[in-house]
Amino acid sequence: MTSPIPIPTLYRATYLHTPRNPFTHPDALDAQPDGGLLVQDGVIRAAGPFADIRAAHPDAPITDLRGGLLLPGFIDTHVHYPQVRVIGGLGLPLLDWLDQCALPEEARMADLAYARGVARDFIGGLIGAGTTTALVFGSHFAGAMDAFFEEATRTGLRAVTGLVVSDRLLRDELHTTPQRAYDEGRALIERWHGAGRTLYAVTPRFSLSASEGILDACAALMRDFPGVRFTSHVNENTREIQTVRDLFPGARDYLDTYERAGLIGRHSVLAHNVHPTDRELSVMAAHRCTAAHCPCSNSALGSGFFPLRRHLDAGVHVSLGSDVGGGTGFSLLKEGLQAHFMQNLMPGGVPLSPAHLLYLATLAGAEALDLPHTGSFEPGRAFDAVHLNPAPGTPLDAVFRHAASPERALAAAFATGTPADVARVWIGGDTVLGD
Ligand SMILES: Nc1nc2[nH]cnc2c(=O)[nH]1
Ligand SMILES: [Zn+2]
Numbered sequence: 001m002t003s004p005i006p007i008p009t010l011y012r013a014t015y016l017h018t019p020r021n022p023f024t025h026p027d028a029l030d031a032q033p034d035g036g037l038l039v040q041d042g043v044i045r046a047a048g049p050f051a052d053i054r055a056a057h058p059d060a061p062i063t064d065l066r067g068g069l070l071l072p073g074f075i076d077t078h079v080h081y082p083q084v085r086v087i088g089g090l091g092l093p094l095l096d097w098l099d100q101c102a103l104p105e106e107a108r109m110a111d112l113a114y115a116r117g118v119a120r121d122f123i124g125g126l127i128g129a130g131t132t133t134a135l136v137f138g139s140h141f142a143g144a145m146d147a148f149f150e151e152a153t154r155t156g157l158r159a160v161t162g163l164v165v166s167d168r169l170l171r172d173e174l175h176t177t178p179q180r181a182y183d184e185g186r187a188l189i190e191r192w193h194g195a196g197r198t199l200y201a202v203t204p205r206f207s208l209s210a211s212e213g214i215l216d217a218c219a220a221l222m223r224d225f226p227g228v229r230f231t232s233h234v235n236e237n238t239r240e241i242q243t244v245r246d247l248f249p250g251a252r253d254y255l256d257t258y259e260r261a262g263l264i265g266r267h268s269v270l271a272h273n274v275h276p277t278d279r280e281l282s283v284m285a286a287h288r289c290t291a292a293h294c295p296c297s298n299s300a301l302g303s304g305f306f307p308l309r310r311h312l313d314a315g316v317h318v319s320l321g322s323d324v325g326g327g328t329g330f331s332l333l334k335e336g337l338q339a340h341f342m343q344n345l346m347p348g349g350v351p352l353s354p355a356h357l358l359y360l361a362t363l364a365g366a367e368a369l370d371l372p373h374t375g376s377f378e379p380g381r382a383f384d385a386v387h388l389n390p391a392p393g394t395p396l397d398a399v400f401r402h403a404a405s406p407e408r409a410l411a412a413a414f415a416t417g418t419p420a421d422v423a424r425v426w427i428g429g430d431t432v433l434g435d
């Protein structure tokens with residue numbers, strides 16, 4: 001028996017996306033004031049002016065989303081699952097914040113019932129902000145990771161994540177051994193990598209809490225399971241960097257602690273990189289790995305100004321992360337705005353247009369994670385989307401109703417949009433929020 005052909009839906013909306021990279025292509029933004037997206041079986045089959053798509057598909061049922069903005073779902077490339085309940089620990093630099101705010105909460109994830117509740121809070125926060133794909137920094141506990149993967153599967157989130165491993169300088173409950181890191185990682189990869197919408201990311205917390213032995217165990221997983229992703233932190237805070245220098249006297253720099261272990265490549269995403277050397281930037285570019293820029297976290301923890309210009313000049317790929325809970329919330333609109341502010345304020349900063357912000361929040365993440373079926377509305381990609389539709393009477397609603405162009409409305413969405421403006425979210429054509 002053949003299965004019935006799914007009926008397509010034609011979405012009518014003001015939509016914007018960046019099918020190209022605006023840092024390298026001047027006309028990267030595609031804005032359709034009255035656009036049409038034909039979606040069948042969760043995949044975009046046609047996109048363009050509504051009148052054209054309608055003429056070619058006169059019988060497709062229409063879902064009318066006019067009045068707001070339809071954007072590709074946001075892609076958060078650095079966000080910590082166990083930290084959703086400790087957002088807002090303001091006023092501390094990184095290492096003190098880890099000791100006093102983050103790590104005590106991360107130790108509670110040993111309790112599976114607690115972890116399940118955190119997984120629900122966390123994924124609810126992501127989807128509620130319009131995020132449809134995330135590279136998630138996991139928990140130190142394998143049971144908590146199973147709980148996360150189960151919740152991601154239940155909700156339909158696209159998630160790339162893995163067990164966080166460390167064997168020094170955190171607290172005893174969070175430490176493991178190289179052998180256990182390998183064995184638990186292997187079991188999780190076999191259960192979850194490529195299952196539905198989930199992928200695995202090998203995740204040493206940072207070199208400060210990782211011996212060479214545990215980095216080697218991570219590299220063994222990467223070798224034994226091609227296709228898994230790699231993520232960690234790098235060059236976030238000057239005290240952290242000095243400590244890593246002291247711990248790895250043979251390494252050329254912070255990046256080299258990962259590079260020597262064989263952990264840097266096309267599927268590596270390193271969070272922060274606020275204080276890189278030129279050598280580190282050139283190695284990152286050569287390996288085509290990504291720096292995940294987390295501007296709210298960099299501001300809240302006082303880590304510093306992200307040298308975007310130096311990354312772009314060196315040819316390093318850059319994406320965006322919320323870094324909850326060092327960051328201040330899940331909204332990539334807010335991260336985009338904070339990136340814009342910081343580039344405005346720093347000498348030699350890069351002026352960021354609405355197209356740059358949209359790219360950083362969407363396609364840049366798809367490129368970082370090597371997920372070419374996500375990140376834009378080009379035909380052939382999954383229908384992962386967020387509909388921003390502010391409540392009547394709000395300032396954003398007023399701007400939307402009077403904006404001179406979709407691009408101006410997009411700028412306003414970054415300037416004042418919040419999760420309260422997220423009316424509906426789709427992943428792979430499935431509605432995961434709103435109706
Ligand atoms: N921002 C941030 N940096 C880190 N470096 C190591 N762990 C963390 C963390 O949880 N948050
Ligand atoms: Zn982080």
